[in-house]
Amino acid sequence: MIVTIVVELDDKPGQLLKVIEPISRMGGNIISIVHDRHRVTPMKKIPVEFVVDIKSDRLERLIELIREAKIQVRSYNEMRLLATESFLLIGHIIHTDLSDTINTIDKTGFAEVVEARITMPKLDEPSTALITISARGKEEMRKAVELLKEVCERKNIMVIEPLNDDLV
Numbered sequence: 001m002i003v004t005i006v007v008e009l010d011d012k013p014g015q016l017l018k019v020i021e022p023i024s025r026m027g028g029n030i031i032s033i034v035h036d037r038h039r040v041t042p043m044k045k046i047p048v049e050f051v052v053d054i055k056s057d058r059l060e061r062l063i064e065l066i067r068e069a070k071i072q073v074r075s076y077n078e079m080r081l082l083a084t085e086s087f088l089l090i091g092h093i094i095h096t097d098l099s100d101t102i103n104t105i106d107k108t109g110f111a112e113v114v115e116a117r118i119t120m121p122k123l124d125e126p127s128t129a130l131i132t133i134s135a136r137g138k139e140e141m142r143k144a145v146e147l148l149k150e151v152c153e154r155k156n157i158m159v160i161e162p163l164n165d166d167l168v
Contacts, residue, residue: 022065091157111144
């Protein structure tokens with residue numbers, strides 16, 4: 001099973017190893033690590049996200065081992081969204097209600113917008129948004145992309161896609 005584990009680490013050498021070693025001992029395979037030293041929690045810790053492929057009967061023991069290493073586990077759960085693609089939207093994104101565009105994807109139940117970055121050069125000029133959509137699989141991603149295109153066509157927003165390959 002593929003699991004996302006989010007931990008909070010001190011910003012000092014050796015902290016990643018305290019999570020990697022138990023994953024290895026439990027036979028887990030690390031798919032990705034997101035470690036952004038510029039994101040700091042109010043407790044001056046760095047949130048780090050691990051995506052791990054591990055046998056389901058070993059997950060609880062893995063979490064115990066990480067906690068025994070004095071690492072705070074913020075969350076862990078089975079990864080539901082396995083396909084991810086990013087798109088560039090160009091047009092009057094804010095004026096046409098970006099939240100409506102995002103909600104249209106999120107309401108499907110099989111896909112959601114997991115990130116959005118907006119650049120607005122001037123109030124009356126077109127803006128750009130980089131959005132990332134994750135879905136349960138390739139077919140669900142295809143449906144989400146079609147829905148995004150329909151919404152953007154109605155709002156006269158250009159969609160440039162995809163900016164990356166999906167993860168499936």
